[in-house]
Amino acid sequence: MYRKIYKYLSRWKDDKYRKPLIIQGARQVGKTYSMLEFGKNNYENVAYFNFQTDPVLSETFSESIHPDYLLPLLGRIAKTVIIPEKTLIILDEIQLCERALTCLKYFYEEKPEYHIIAAGSLLGVAVNRKEYAFPVGKIDRYTMYPMDMEEFLLAYGEEDLVKMIETAFYSDKSLPEVLHHDAIELYKKYLITGGMPEAVARLIETYDFLQVRHVQDSLLMDYLDDMSKYQNNVNEIKKTRLTYHIVSVQLSKKNTRFQYKLLKTGGRAAEFENAIEWLVMSGMVSQVYRCEQIMKPLENYIDIDDFKIYLSDTGLLCAQKDVSVDDILYMNVEINDFKGGLTENYVNSQLITNGIKTYFWKNEKGTSEVDFIVNLGGKIIPLEVKSGDNVSSASLKEYIKRFSPEYAVRISTKNFGMENGIKSIPLYATFMLGRL
Numbered sequence: 197m198y199r200k201i202y203k204y205l206s207r208w209k210d211d212k213y214r215k216p217l218i219i220q221g222a223r224q225v226g227k228t229y230s231m232l233e234f235g236k237n238n239y240e241n242v243a244y245f246n247f248q249t250d251p252v253l254s255e256t257f258s259e260s261i262h263p264d265y266l267l268p269l270l271g272r273i274a275k276t277v278i279i280p281e282k283t284l285i286i287l288d289e290i291q292l293c294e295r296a297l298t299c300l301k302y303f304y305e306e307k308p309e310y311h312i313i314a315a316g317s318l319l320g321v322a323v324n325r326k327e328y329a330f331p332v333g334k335i336d337r338y339t340m341y342p343m344d345m346e347e348f349l350l351a352y353g354e355e356d357l358v359k360m361i362e363t364a365f366y367s368d369k370s371l372p373e374v375l376h377h378d379a380i381e382l383y384k385k386y387l388i389t390g391g392m393p394e395a396v397a398r399l400i401e402t403y404d405f406l407q408v409r410h411v412q413d414s415l416l417m418d419y420l421d422d423m424s425k426y427q428n429n430v431n432e433i434k435k436t437r438l439t440y441h442i443v444s445v446q447l448s449k450k451n452t453r454f455q456y457k458l459l460k461t462g463g464r465a466a467e468f469e470n471a472i473e474w475l476v477m478s479g480m481v482s483q484v485y486r487c488e489q490i491m492k493p494l495e496n497y498i499d500i501d502d503f504k505i506y507l508s509d510t511g512l513l514c515a516q517k518d519v520s521v522d523d524i525l526y527m528n529v530e531i532n533d534f535k536g537g538l539t540e541n542y543v544n545s546q547l548i549t550n551g552i553k554t555y556f557w558k559n560e561k562g563t564s565e566v567d568f569i570v571n572l573g574g575k576i577i578p579l580e581v582k583s584g585d586n587v588s589s590a591s592l593k594e595y596i597k598r599f600s601p602e603y604a605v606r607i608s609t610k611n612f613g614m615e616n617g618i619k620s621i622p623l624y625a626t627f628m629l630g631r632l
Contacts, residue, residue, distance in 0.1 A: 197351045197393060199226055201340055205234045208336060209311065216300040216312040216331075218290070220319045221340035222479030222508055223422065224415055226393040227315040228288055230340070235284035239311070243274040247296065248289040254296075261299035263307040280309035291316035301331035320477035321426050339479070341549040342391030342509045346627040349382060351396055357382075365621065365628040368614040376611050376622065381525075383624040387542060388524045390511020391549075405521040412515035419480060419512075427474065435459075435471040443481060443505050444517050447537025453486075454505050465501065472505070481505050482548055487555045487569050490576055490599050494555050494569065504556065506541045513541055527584075539583040540567055543607055543626050550630025557595065564591040572632040575602050579629075582608035592618075605629070 201219075208217055219227050235242035247253050256269055270285070271278045278285065290296050296314070303312055343351070349358050357379060364371045371379070388408070389399050395411045398404075423436045442459050446452060456463035475481045483505055485498035507513045514524065523531045531538075547554050547570065557578070558565035568579040578601055580592040587608050596604055596617070604618045613620040621628070 197226075197229075197343070197347065197397065199230050199233075199340075199343070199347060201230050201338065202234055204338055205230075205313075206238070209238060214308070214311070215304050215334060215336045216314065217336045217338060218300070218319070219313060219315040219338050219340055220479070221315075221317070222342075223317040223418055224392055224394060225340050225342050225479070227317070227340050229393065231284075231286050231288070231313050231315060235286065235313075239284040240279065240282040241276050242284045242286060243270060243276050243278050244286045244288065245270065245274065246288040247292040254293045257293055257295040257299060261295050261302060263299070263303050263310070266299065267307075267310075278310070280307075281311065283311070285310060285312045287312065287314040289316055290314040291319045297330060301334040304331070304334040318422055318426055318478050320479075321474055341479075341545070343393060343396055344391060344546050344549040344627045345383065345386055345624055348386050348389070348391060348396060349624075351400060352382065354382065361625050362628065362631075364612045365625055365631075368612055368619065370611040370613060371622075373611075379622065379624040380609055383622075384525050384527070386624075387510050387538065388514050388519075388521050390509040390514070391545070392509055392511060395511050408511070409515055409521075412511055416512060416516060422478070423474075426478075432470060432474075435468055436474050439468055439471040440475055440480065441516070443507055444513055444537075446505065447513070447541060448534045449537070450533075452504050452537050452540060454503055475505075480508055482508065482544060482554075484544060484554045484556055484568075487557050490557065490569065492571075492576065494571060494576065495553075498555065504540075506544045508545060510538060510542050510545065513538065535583045539623065540581050542623070543568065543579070543581050546626040547629065550627055552630060558591075559594065564594045566591055566595050570629070572629060577601055577603065577605055579605045579607060582606065585609045587620075 208214055221227055232242065232244065245253055260266065267278055287296055300312065300314065303310055346358060357375065360371060360375060388405060389395050392415060395408050398407045398411050420437060424433050427433050427436065438459055445458060446454055456465060456468060459468055476483050483503050485500065486502040487494055487497050488499050489497040491497055519531065527535065544554055552570050555569040556565065556567055557569050566578045567581040570577055570579060578592060578595050580589050585608055587606055587610060592604060605621055606618050607621050607623055607626055609623060610620050611622060
């Protein structure tokens with residue numbers, strides 16, 4: 197399956213300032229597959245090492261982390277000749293060997309002609325940096341996310357539809373209704389499947405959503421196991437699991453702002469902030485803050501006590517709450533309370549996957565709220581999200597009146613268009629905002 201990281205890896209490979217690369221991301225987002233596929237298609241050979249499956253590796257790095265010592269031994273372990281510029285060295289699950297992380301510094305300083313990519317799940321929370329220094333400034337870093345809607349469409353064999361979506365996006369002209377209808381149906385399938393590569397592959401291979409849900413349930417169990425594996429305090433494990441579970445409950449509320457009281461009566465930030473930080477660093481969730489002022493840089497004007505939390509993947513969100521396939525495909529009225537939060541979650545994941553940092557805005561009285569505020573091409577743009585085709589929004593009108601943005605974006609099930617300074621984008625085309 198095509199992944200957008202291939203474009204980044206191609207630029208990295210040819211960059212004269214290339215450094216050893218670390219790919220971060222939640223479990224099972226496709227890091228290993230992408231590294232191996234890129235290596236197979238762009239190098240003469242690949243030397244692959246996995247610290248989880250080969251305990252001898254860590255022992256090798258414990259002896260010395262200097263490249264002259266390591267290279268011949270790594271070649272022997274991989275049973276291949278490691279050639280500068282022509283061999284891709286892959287160090288997988290590197291969070292299990294801190295010495296291997298440190299060695300990247302020496303490869304950068306002493307052997308820059310060797311191409312190295314390292315990857316790790318939960319890298320942000322797993323590395324214990326008490327003894328060995330993290331190679332700050334000596335590495336390139338890339339965060340990988342689940343597949344977005346564009347990658348899903350390409351995996352589904354809809355290359356032509358993607359091209360037509362691109363054309364309509366730039367021209368603000370509607371897609372033919374039959375194509376718009378088909379794209380909306382594919383969007384609904386994406387909601388229930390999500391972007392975890394194994395789930396997407398299972399859908400394409402079997403077209404059996406029960407098989408997809410089985411994959412998702414297994415991933416959710418793995419995520420819960422990780423919370424125990426990478427935390428030592430039993431109380432923190434419980435808090436982290438509870439927080440992960442309650443995100444979907446929060447998204448079913450009319451006000452999707454994160455509220456500690458839903459975790460526990462009288463719950464406070466001090467009690468759960470470590471759990472939230474762990475989930476964010478693991479890549480399982482993202483935290484979106486309210487902007488107190490609409491000024492650049494937006495990050496300088498956030499309220500750290502007012503935020504929303506979204507799961508990394510809509511498919512896992514649906515699986516966690518045991519939402520049925522038919523409820524999503526037919527948008528049954530029984531899930532109306534859940535539908536709005538699910539749609540917001542989808543849009544947020546599409547935006548961050550395509551490199552867009554998200555915020556939200558609400559007025560001083562809390563009576564008006566715009567779902568997302570983003571920086572697109574150097575312009576601060578409001579994004580209003582609707583789960584259906586009812587696109588009236590007093591909040592967006594108030595925002596436009598107060599801040600006079602160059603234009604606004606409304607994301608819904610309606611077709612492409614531009615009217616009164618509001619750019620209409622169908623939900624299935626949210627990924628295109630990354631092109632701006």
